[in-house]
Amino acid sequence: MSEENYNIADKAASENFLREDGTPQQDQTTEDSKPDVSTTAARYFLTATLGAGFLGLGASLTILGLALPTLAANLGSSIDDLSLVLIARGGGYVTGSFIAGTLESKVNFLFLAAVSLLSMALGMILTPLILNVASFYICTAISSLGMGGFETVANVLCLYLWGKKSGPVLQFLHFWFCFGCAITPYFARPFLNEVFYYSTIPSNSSAAENITSFQNITYIENTDLPFVSVPYFVIAGILTTVTIFLIILKLFFAWNLTRSQDKNTTEFEGTRYRYGVLFLLFWFFFVFIGMEVVFSTFLYKFGISESPGLAYSRDVSADLSAVFFFSVVIGQFLAIFWSQKFSPEKILAADLLGVGIAAILVLFYPLYFETAPILFWITVGLVGFSSTSIYACVLSWASHRITFDGRAMSVSVFGGSLGEMVLPIPVGFLIEKHVLSFLYFISGYAFVLILLFLMMVKFAQTKSEKHSLDNPAELDNLQIQGNSKMQNQKNG
Structure with a gap:
């Protein structure tokens, strides 16, 4: 296959990535034209929104290990009984990623990201309210499905939006992920029960045994909500807020952010x-x-x-x-x-x-x-x-x-x-x-x-x-055709 044919296919995939309301439009860009200011600003806003989503993703991953002893105590169980939760989370993470990867060429990116975030938020809300071990695994699976889906969609969407200039943007997104992981232990610590380890010599035994005791379950004042639910609810609030912003972007800019299958460069x-x-x-x-x-x-x-x-x-x-x-x-x-x-x-x-x-x-x-x-x-x-x-x-x-x-x-x-x-x-x-x-x-x-x-x-x-326009699309050389509805009405 010649380089010329490769470049044509690569450019076609780039042009088909952003379409307003999903309908084909002619490329209105020339070498001297500049991207529309409103849609350029929206691209930055979308990137910042994804960064906030990565902040919630990092916090969601970190809170489980921190809260595990408290959750076990609230269930009257031991950590050993909940030890398989990491395997359940890993399986859910992979499953969510494969589902999102399969659907990304068929479903709008913003919709996939919003559903993934809501799944994470739902798992965060339900986890501190669990009543038994089985429900704990179910809640973990729900949240981990969203984690895998969001990581997949957000990274690929970043590559599609920024193309060859996606390097700094990817680092920006993963900075917020790391920041979420780093601050969660300090934020969550006041809401977690202490675990005490001590040795005692029972009257019927001559050997010292290690005994683990937990504090009683503590509740938020005047409620039946355990204290450990506070960090979970805060994380769920962050995830829900990011979802709302994604929905606003979808409604306001009418973007059909779906990868075109007409000319996929994989061939x-x-x-x-x-x-x-x-x-x-x-x-x-x-x-x-x-x-x-x-x-x-x-x-x-x-x-x-x-x-x-x-x-x-x-x-x-x-x-x-x-x-x-x-x-x-x-x-x-x-x-x-x-x-x-x-x-x-x-x-x-x-x-x-x-x-x-x-x-x-x-x-x-x-x-x-x-x-x-x-x-x-x-x-x-x-x-x-x-x-x-x-x-x-x-x-x-x-x-x-x-x-x-x-x-x-x-x-x-x-x-x-x-x-x-x-x-x-x-x-x-x-x-x-x-x-x-x-x-x-x-x-x-x-x-x-x-x-x-x-x-x-x-x-x-x-x-x-790869040469020419990169696929994911290098949108700096393309007119983004997802202008806001408000501007379209004004021009009309």
Whole structure:
């Protein structure tokens, strides 16, 4: 297939993406014309709205782990009885992503995003009101379906709206996701019950046993609502507000944001090349998300473990975890500006170089943890700072090489969700008896991630980057044809 034919098909898909009321229109753009001011402003407003949705997504993902002991206590159950909730959430997340990826070429993007957000909000509202374990799993599944759907739709919509300039916008969206994850523990802490661990020697036993006791369920004054429902309701309020703004955009601008199937460029990419890129993306996100979850989950445990662990107090170990999360937020914020000056490949190379240096420092931990413990704190910050912008950079990199539609995004989400469930398993089994296994697995995952990146770059060199108008559409060179109804009435 010639490059000329490829460019024609790529441009056709771009022109068909935004249509007013779903009807074909002629392209009214010339090289010297400028996008309509009102619709340009709406594009920025839509991006800001998606950012608020990512803030709610980050908070929704984080609140479950924080509130799990309180929810278990409210049910008169144990955490062991609710331990399968992470698997249920991962399954729901993947299912929601695949549903959204399948429908994105048939259903309006704004409608899909709104339904996903409402599903998340409904799950957030119902979860603190649960009456039994079965309903807890159902509520988690409802919210996780919306999480997977929204992540898929929002990322793909961003790529379609901004095209080759989507790098900084993706970093902007994921900054709000990281910010939501970072602030949720501090916001939710006053509304969570304390869990007390102590030892006692029963009269009929000579051995000490560990007993866990919870505070009684606390309720909001003059209501039957448990206190833990406050952070859940606040998150649901954020998600509902974002949904309302999306509906306003749909009604006011009459956009039919549906990917055109008339001339899909996937047929010009080559099946083998496209599937090869998706295969490598699957495993890259499998390792990357799994590594992040392992590090953030077991860092606190490593901090409080006796030598050769850090043997810190619980407060100091919590501070160590805070260093990681805030380094993620800072790195993600700076990535918004870096991505305007550097290509995704250069940012990824720098990020993975930092991850590789951190992995080496982790391996040498036994040599310096007694003489220079501050070096480990620096390593923790380096891991967070270096890994934060990888996700968005990989999406941007992939969109320059294949048509990154909803199904491609679903493959990435599936790989990340599977890694989140699988890679922590060996660390969880070994960390109690072999504390340093946490460091060895983190280093191994980091080196595998770097190897996968090199494989992706090498494979991508077998086919040149897409030319001409990018698909997702580079709308800076197109007149957005979804003008507001108000302006149409004025002109009419």
